[in-house]
Amino acid sequence: MGRRTSLGTALLTVGALLSSSTVAATDQASDSGLRRKRSTDTSTQYKSRLDNNRSLDRKNQQRRLTEESERLPSPANNEGGTGDVGEDLARKFFLPTNRQAQALDDIDMQALILEMNFDGGSMSFQTPEPTPPPTVKPTISPTFGTYPPSTSTMPTLTNCDNEGTCENRLAEQIMGVSVRVGTVDTLSDPTSPQSQASAWILEECNADVPIDPCTSSQLILNEQRYALAVMYFSLTGDGWNAGSNAGLNKDAPAGTWMSGLNYCDWGTEISGANGSYNQLVCDEFGNVLNLNLRKYLYIYVGCEYEAAVMSLSLSLDECSLIHILLFFLHISSQSTYLQSQTT
Amino acid sequence: MIGPIPPEIGVLQYMTSYISFFNAQSGAIPTSLGLITPLETFDVESNNMDGNLFQPEYAGADGLTNIVNFRASLNNFRGDVPAEIGLWTKLQNLWFADNEITGTIPAEIGNLVDMSK
Numbered sequence: 001m002g003r004r005t006s007l008g009t010a011l012l013t014v015g016a017l018l019s020s021s022t023v024a025a026t027d028q029a030s031d032s033g034l035r036r037k038r039s040t041d042t043s044t045q046y047k048s049r050l051d052n053n054r055s056l057d058r059k060n061q062q063r064r065l066t067e068e069s070e071r072l073p074s075p076a077n078n079e080g081g082t083g084d085v086g087e088d089l090a091r092k093f094f095l096p097t098n099r100q101a102q103a104l105d106d107i108d109m110q111a112l113i114l115e116m117n118f119d120g121g122s123m124s125f126q127t128p129e130p131t132p133p134p135t136v137k138p139t140i141s142p143t144f145g146t147y148p149p150s151t152s153t154m155p156t157l158t159n160c161d162n163e164g165t166c167e168n169r170l171a172e173q174i175m176g177v178s179v180r181v182g183t184v185d186t187l188s189d190p191t192s193p194q195s196q197a198s199a200w201i202l203e204e205c206n207a208d209v210p211i212d213p214c215t216s217s218q219l220i221l222n223e224q225r226y227a228l229a230v231m232y233f234s235l236t237g238d239g240w241n242a243g244s245n246a247g248l249n250k251d252a253p254a255g256t257w258m259s260g261l262n263y264c265d266w267g268t269e270i271s272g273a274n275g276s277y278n279q280l281v282c283d284e285f286g287n288v289l290n291l292n293l294r295k296y297l298y299i300y301v302g303c304e305y306e307a308a309v310m311s312l313s314l315s316l317d318e319c320s321l322i323h324i325l326l327f328f329l330h331i332s333s334q335s336t337y338l339q340s341q342t343t
Numbered sequence: 344m345i346g347p348i349p350p351e352i353g354v355l356q357y358m359t360s361y362i363s364f365f366n367a368q369s370g371a372i373p374t375s376l377g378l379i380t381p382l383e384t385f386d387v388e389s390n391n392m393d394g395n396l397f398q399p400e401y402a403g404a405d406g407l408t409n410i411v412n413f414r415a416s417l418n419n420f421r422g423d424v425p426a427e428i429g430l431w432t433k434l435q436n437l438w439f440a441d442n443e444i445t446g447t448i449p450a451e452i453g454n455l456v457d458m459s460k
Contacts, residue, residue: 181350181375193349227354234349235368287357293344294386295365 166205169213170222174198177223197229200258209261221286225263228280228288232258240268240279240293262286344368348387353378364388364414372415377401384412388438395422396439403427414438421445429454436460 178184178194186192201222204211211225212218231237240257255268267280270292281290344366352361353375361379364386371394376385385407396415401407402425411433420442428437429451435458452458 177351177354181353181373181378183350193346194351197351223354227349227351230349230351235344235346235363235366237344239344283357288355289358290360290362291355291358292360292362293366294362295344 166210166213167202170202170205170211171198173213173219173222174201174226177226193230193233196233197226200229200233201226207261211261221263224286224288228263228266229258231291235293263288267292347371348373348392350375352376355379356381358382360384362386363390366390368392370394372396372398372401374398374400377403377406380407381409382407383409383433385410386412386414387418388414389417391419393419393421396420396442396444397422397425397428399425399427402431404430407431409433412436415442416440418442424448424452426451428452431455432457434458 174187174194175184178187183194186194187198189195201211205213211222213222232240237257255265257266259266264280264282264286267278269278270276277292278290279292280288281292283289344363346368347370348363348368350373352358352373356379358379359381360383362384365388368387368390369392371392372387376382377398377400392415399406404427406427407413408430410431412435413431414436416438417440420439422444423446424444426449428434428449431437432454434455437455437458438460
């Protein structure tokens, strides 16, 4: 155990000495690195300031080594004694002699780093190779458009410069969406909301103002347009605006679902006793922010019909009795309807 | 409004509010709901929906971490309330009365310091 302790002590001593040298070198490297960042410095200014600091750095190096050697226990005072073979070996092969220490001391680390990094008057530091700047957008290989149709579930990528590829491009997008949300299988069922929405949006390639399947900023909007269409077909959207569905009529007024190129205009403005809201709200980029398809009733308020959110907080104004009567009439009709559906 | 909410709702990835209470929506909540990370309000109260109410795709660590209002009362939802509900730290309204939820309320619900209802 004693031997092992003595050998460990010696190795720790060596480690401390080497660590001290490393710290000194690191300090200098850090110092150099800090100065490296000052891009406004000229090479001449840099050299001049370096020369001025050399003598001070050398003194600091010597002082650090002296302090470390003083901290090191003397071999004669070691617990294992001078006869410890491990310690002797360590001293012989690891500890620098006075001459070696002096040689290390004479090395001007800063100058060495400068020589390594200074190249013909221009600052040439050893930094990782710069990453090439990104291209503006990914380039689609022109060979994509020549791919023959395949039986793969993945649609063929198309070149938007070719005529007749709008449908393929949209189909590609729809497939991507279906993979993402896990509805690929539904596309093979022609009655599924996904298939209906797909057929509907593909038709828009031939509309008066055809859908744009190529512009990168438009692609994400096309995806949302398709998603809204799927929701429309899945959730009996014909009832979202009293059964109106203007199809591909580009002149359809705002508030008509599934009409016109801008789906942000599809939502109906609903006003009622509890304020108003729009069924569909987009941000300035055309992304869907709010989808509000709550059930609302047409009730009689203030002698005029208007749409209102179904609410039990009806005010007791002069028409409150009519409100309540109409409310119960509606519930009754709904109940009758549901009973007829179940039977 | 009758029928299931399709998984394509997850494509509306910028949506902050989906409100469809007092309807006849059926089926489960699509797991793709978890793709809508900005979602703050999800209100399907009083429909005919079923399936597990809290699914890990949207109620887990990578789920609806911005959700403020999650209203699902008056449906036929099942399952228990997972401990991950404690990750919905912005939650203010959590409504799931009149369902078939089982199990115990996890202690992590104590993390929801903004909850009011």
